[in-house]
Amino acid sequence: MTNETHTLSPAKIELISNVSGAYSAPFWDGLREVTGTLDTIRKIRSVLETLYFTGNELESYNLILAVYDLIAIEIPLDVIGLEPYPEAIKRFIIEFLLDTHDLMIDYENEG
Numbered sequence: 583m584t585n586e587t588h589t590l591s592p593a594k595i596e597l598i599s600n601v602s603g604a605y606s607a608p609f610w611d612g613l614r615e616v617t618g619t620l621d622t623i624r625k626i627r628s629v630l631e632t633l634y635f636t637g638n639e640l641e642s643y644n645l646i647l648a649v650y651d652l653i654a655i656e657i658p659l660d661v662i663g664l665e666p667y668p669e670a671i672k673r674f675i676i677e678f679l680l681d682t683h684d685l686m687i688d689y690e691n692e693g
Contacts (some may be wrong), residue, residue, distance in 0.1 A: 598670055601660045602677035609646070610685055612653040620689055627682055634679060639672045646678070 613623055626649060633642035643664070650657045664670045 598664075598673045598677060601658075602674055603681050605658050605661060606678050606681035607685055608655065609650065609653075610682060610689075612655045613649060614689070616653045620686075623686070623689070627679070627686070630675070630682075631679055634672075634675050639675050640668070642675050643671045646675075 610623055613626065614620065617623070626645070630642050630645060633639070633645065646661070647657055650661075661674070664674050
């Protein structure tokens with residue numbers, strides 16, 4: 583069994599950032615539509631952040647996949663494609679959380 587190290591090129595990092603930006607708003611909008619409240623979004627975001635900042639990036643990623651299923655939105659192939667790459671998942675999660683922060687500001691300003 584080979585122990586391969588997958589390093590991300592600057593182009594790949596840019597792609598992950600764009601993927602996160604493209605999918606975070608539909609993800610949270612879908613959750614908001616299903617639940618009808620920002621409280622659930624805040625709770626899920628908090629759990630994602632806690633998992634990420636305690637070194638549990640894979641669990642954070644898996645929670646995102648599970649929420650996609652719960653809100654009946656097809657998981658984007660770009661997101662599924664990250665699965666074999668722990669470094670890519672870590673980068674995706676932090677970008678996803680940053681995009682979520684900006685989106686929450688927009689949500690709060692709506693109401």
